[in-house]
Amino acid sequence: MKSIEELKAIKAKNRGDMSVRDAKGAPVINVHMGTCGIANGAREVLIAVMDEIKTRNLTNVHVTQSGCPGMCVEEPLITLTIPGEKPYIYRKVSPENAKAIVTRHVVNKQPVKEWLLNLEN
Amino acid sequence: MDFYRSHVLTCAGTGCTSMDSRLVRQGLHDELAKRGLDKEIKVLETGCFGFCNMGPIMVVYPEGTFYCQVQQQDITQIIEEHFIKGRPVERLLYKGQEAQATTEMENIEFFKHQERVVLSNCGKINPENIEEYIAEDGYFALAKCLDMTQEEVIDTVKKSGLRGRGGGGFPTGTKWDFAYKSQSDQKYVVCNADEGDPGAFMDRSVLEGDPHSVLEAMAIAGYAIGANKGYIYIRAEYPIAVERLGIAISQARELGLLGKDIFSKGFDFDIELRLGAGAFVCGEETGLLQSIEGKRGEPRPRPPFPAVAGLWTQPTLINNVETYANIPRIILRGADWFAGMGTEKSKGTKVFALAGKVNNIGLIEIPMGTTLRTIVYDIGGGIPKGKNFKAVQSGGPSGGCIPAEHLDVPIDYDSLMSIGSMMGSGGLIVMDEDNCMVDIAKFYMEFIQDESCGKCPPCRIGTKRMLEILTKITEGRGEPEDLDNLQILASNIKNTALCALGQTAPNPVLSTMKYFRDEYEAHIYEKKCPSKVCQALLSYVIDPEKCKGCGLCARNCPSDAISGKVKEPYSIDQSKCVKCGECMARCKFGAIDKK
Numbered sequence: 001m002k003s004i005e006e007l008k009a010i011k012a013k014n015r016g017d018m019s020v021r022d023a024k025g026a027p028v029i030n031v032h033m034g035t036c037g038i039a040n041g042a043r044e045v046l047i048a049v050m051d052e053i054k055t056r057n058l059t060n061v062h063v064t065q066s067g068c069p070g071m072c073v074e075e076p077l078i079t080l081t082i083p084g085e086k087p088y089i090y091r092k093v094s095p096e097n098a099k100a101i102v103t104r105h106v107v108n109k110q111p112v113k114e115w116l117l118n119l120e121n
Numbered sequence: 122m123d124f125y126r127s128h129v130l131t132c133a134g135t136g137c138t139s140m141d142s143r144l145v146r147q148g149l150h151d152e153l154a155k156r157g158l159d160k161e162i163k164v165l166e167t168g169c170f171g172f173c174n175m176g177p178i179m180v181v182y183p184e185g186t187f188y189c190q191v192q193q194q195d196i197t198q199i200i201e202e203h204f205i206k207g208r209p210v211e212r213l214l215y216k217g218q219e220a221q222a223t224t225e226m227e228n229i230e231f232f233k234h235q236e237r238v239v240l241s242n243c244g245k246i247n248p249e250n251i252e253e254y255i256a257e258d259g260y261f262a263l264a265k266c267l268d269m270t271q272e273e274v275i276d277t278v279k280k281s282g283l284r285g286r287g288g289g290g291f292p293t294g295t296k297w298d299f300a301y302k303s304q305s306d307q308k309y310v311v312c313n314a315d316e317g318d319p320g321a322f323m324d325r326s327v328l329e330g331d332p333h334s335v336l337e338a339m340a341i342a343g344y345a346i347g348a349n350k351g352y353i354y355i356r357a358e359y360p361i362a363v364e365r366l367g368i369a370i371s372q373a374r375e376l377g378l379l380g381k382d383i384f385s386k387g388f389d390f391d392i393e394l395r396l397g398a399g400a401f402v403c404g405e406e407t408g409l410l411q412s413i414e415g416k417r418g419e420p421r422p423r424p425p426f427p428a429v430a431g432l433w434t435q436p437t438l439i440n441n442v443e444t445y446a447n448i449p450r451i452i453l454r455g456a457d458w459f460a461g462m463g464t465e466k467s468k469g470t471k472v473f474a475l476a477g478k479v480n481n482i483g484l485i486e487i488p489m490g491t492t493l494r495t496i497v498y499d500i501g502g503g504i505p506k507g508k509n510f511k512a513v514q515s516g517g518p519s520g521g522c523i524p525a526e527h528l529d530v531p532i533d534y535d536s537l538m539s540i541g542s543m544m545g546s547g548g549l550i551v552m553d554e555d556n557c558m559v560d561i562a563k564f565y566m567e568f569i570q571d572e573s574c575g576k577c578p579p580c581r582i583g584t585k586r587m588l589e590i591l592t593k594i595t596e597g598r599g600e601p602e603d604l605d606n607l608q609i610l611a612s613n614i615k616n617t618a619l620c621a622l623g624q625t626a627p628n629p630v631l632s633t634m635k636y637f638r639d640e641y642e643a644h645i646y647e648k649k650c651p652s653k654v655c656q657a658l659l660s661y662v663i664d665p666e667k668c669k670g671c672g673l674c675a676r677n678c679p680s681d682a683i684s685g686k687v688k689e690p691y692s693i694d695q696s697k698c699v700k701c702g703e704c705m706a707r708c709k710f711g712a713i714d715k716k
C-alpha cells in the first residue's frame with residue numbers, strides 16, 4: 001500500500017458491491033414473482049434487470065421480489081420505488097422493456113409513461 | 122462488476138458455528154447453485170450478532186430480514202419463499218414478548234438499547250475479506266495517523282478518555298505516553314487476547330468478526346510509541362479467531378498494510394501470533410510476557426512496568442483486544458465523539474457477555490452508564506420461568522456479586538468498584554433464586570485454586586484455606602468463627618499476593634458475605650441451604666399423599682435407600698440416602714421434594 005488513493009480505490013469498488021447491505025435510501029426495483037408472474041416471464045425480466053445493472057455498473061439500486069399483487073393479466077409487473085415518491089407500477093414488462101426502465105427511469109429519472117399501469121403517477 | 126441482488130449474511134461466530142451454522146451456510150450455497158441462483162444471491166460469513174441464544178442467525182439483504190434459529194431443513198423454504206417469491210418466512214422471524222413477528226434487526230428489543238461501536242462490523246462485513254473492512258473505512262485511521270505526529274496520536278487517545286478494557290481500566294493514552302517516552306531502539310506492541318474469565322467471549326467475538334480493527338490499532342500504537350513489531354497472544358482454545366487472525370495478517374501483508382514502508386511514510390510494522398495454552402494467569406500482563414518469551418507463565422513484581430521493561434526487557438505496550446478495537450474509531454471520528462458517550466470518568470461503550478439465568482444470552486455492547494436493570498430486563502429480556510432475580514456477577518473471578526438493591530447503579534469502572542465488584546473484562550452472569558451464593562463463592566475459589574500459578578504463598582496457600590472453609594460450610598460442617606476467618610484470610614491475601622490474580626481472588630467471597638450474609642448464616646447455624654443447592658444440607662422426602670407406590674424411585678436408587686410396598690407410599694431412609702436426586706428426577710407424580 002503506497003498511498004491513500006490506493007486505499008480509496010479499494011473502498012470505492014467494494015462499497016458498490018456492498019451497497020446491497022445498506023438498507024435505506026436506495027431505489028428498489030421489485031419484480032412480482034407470483035406463479036402467474038413467473039409463468040409470464042418474470043424471471044427473464046428479473047435477469048434482464050440484473051444484467052442491465054451489471055453492465056452499467058450501477059450501485060445503490062436494490063432488486064427485490066414479491067408475490068402476485070392481484071393483477072395477473074398485466075404480468076409481468078415491476079414496481080419501482082424511489083424514496084420519497086409514490087411507487088411506479090410497470091405492466092407487461094418484457095426483458096427489453098425492463099432494461100429500458102433501468103436506463104430511462106432509474107438512471108435518467110424519466111418515468112416511461114406509456115408502460116405505466118398507475119397513470120396518476 | 123458482479124452484481125448480486127441479495128447478500129445473505131450468516132453468523133460464523135463460535136456460538137452459531139457450534140449450532141452448525143456452517144452446514145446451513147454450505148447447504149444454502151449448494152442449493153442456490155443447484156437452482157442457478159448463485160449468480161444472483163451471495164452467501165457470506167460474518168461475525169457475531171450477539172443474539173446467540175437465537176442462533177444460527179441469518180440476515181438477508183437488501184430487505185434486512187433477520188432470521189433466527191435457521192436449520193438445514195429450512196433452506197428449501199427460504200429459497201422458495203424468500204428468494205423466489207419474495208416473502209419472508211414468518212416462522213423463522215424473531216417473536217419477542219410482542220406477538221407480532223419482527224423482520225428487521227433494529228426493531229428487536231435486544232438491539233434497541235445497544236450502541237455498537239466496537240462491534241459495528243460484526244454481523245456486517247465478511248471478516249475473511251480485507252476489502253470489506255476497507256469499505257467500512259478500514260485502515261483509513263492508520264493512514265491518518267501516519268500524517269500526524271506521534272504526540273498528536275497519543276494526545277487524541279488521551280483526550281478520548283479511553284480506559285483499558287482488559288479489566289484494570291488504566292487510561293490508555295497515559296500508557297501509550299509511558300511507552301513512547303521509554304527510550305530504546307527496540308520496542309514492542311502486544312495484544313492481550315487471552316480472555317480467561319469463565320463465561321467471557323467478548324474478545325473472541327471481536328477477533329472472529331473484525332480482526333483487522335485490532336491489527337490496524339496495533340499498527341497505530343506501533344507508530345505512536347515507536348515500535349515496529351507486534352505480538353498477539355491468543356489462547357489456542359479459540360481456533361476460529363486464530364484462523365481469522367492468520368488470514369487477516371496475511372491479507373494485510375499482501376496489500377502492504379503490514380510490512381515495510383507502509384503508505385510510503387517510512388513506517389514498518391509487522392505482527393505475529395503467539396498461542397497460549399489457556400492458563401488464566403497468562404492473561405496477567407507480566408505472566409503473558411513471560412509466556413511469549415517461552416518461559417513459564419508466572420507473574421513478576423511491578424515496577425518495572427512493561428512500558429519500561431517488558432518483552433526481552435524492552436519497552437512494551439500491552440493492551441486488551443477491545444481497547445485496541447476502539448482506537449481506529451476514535452482516530453476517525455475524533456476524541457470528542459468518543460468522550461461524548463458514557464459517564465464522567467468512563468467514556469465510550471463496553472462489550473459484555475451476558476450469560477446465566479437470563480432469557481437473551483448473548484453478546485451486547487452498551488454505552489457506559491447504562492444500568493444493570495436495563496441490561497438484565499430490557500436487553501436480556503428478564504429471568505426465565507418467572508423466577509426472581511438474585512444477583513449479577515461481574516468481573517469474573519476478580520469481581521463480585523451485585524444484589525438487586527444496586528440494579529439501578531449506572532455501570533462504570535468506579536461505580537462497580539464502589540459496590541464491591543469490578544468491570545473486569547466484561548463477563549456478566551445473572552443469577553436467580555435457585556443459585557446458592559455460598560456455592561457460587563466456592564465455584565470461583567475452586568477456579569482460583571486451579572489457576573493460581575503457585576509462585577506466591579498468599580495465593581497458593583491462602584486461597585486453599587478459603588476454599589476449605591467454604592467447602593466445610595456447604596457440607597454442613599460450618600462453625601460460627603468461619604466467617605471471621607474468611608474475612609481475615611481475605612484481607613491478608615488482598616494485601617500480600619504478588620499479582621492481581623491473588624489480590625482480587627477474595628472478591629467473590631467478600632461480596633457474597635457482604636450482600637448475602639444471611640445465606641452463609643443459614644448454612645452455618647441452621648445447616649440449611651436456602652436455595653436448595655448444597656446437597657449435603659438437603660433431604661429428599663416422599664409426600665405420602667402424592668405417592669402412588671409405583672416403585673420407580675426405589676428401582677433407580679443407587680444406594681437402596683428407598684423402600685415400600687407396591688401401591689402404598691414409599692419412604693426414604695435418610696441415613697442411606699446419598700442425595701443424588703435420581704428419585705426426584707424419575708418420579709412421574711411430583712411426589713418427591715427437596716427440603
Ligand SMILES: Cc1cc2nc3c(=O)[nH]c(=O)nc-3n(C[C@H](O)[C@H](O)[C@H](O)COP(=O)(O)O)c2cc1C
Nearest residue numbers: 285286287313316317404405406440441444621622
Ligand atoms: C489474573 C489476571 C488475568 C487477566 N486476564 C486478562 C485477559 O484475559 N485479558 C486482558 O486483556 N487482560 C487481562 N488481565 C489484565 C492485564 O494484566 C492487563 O492489565 C491488560 O492486558 C492491560 O490492557 P488494557 O489496559 O487495555 O486493559 C488480567 C489480569 C489478571 C491479574
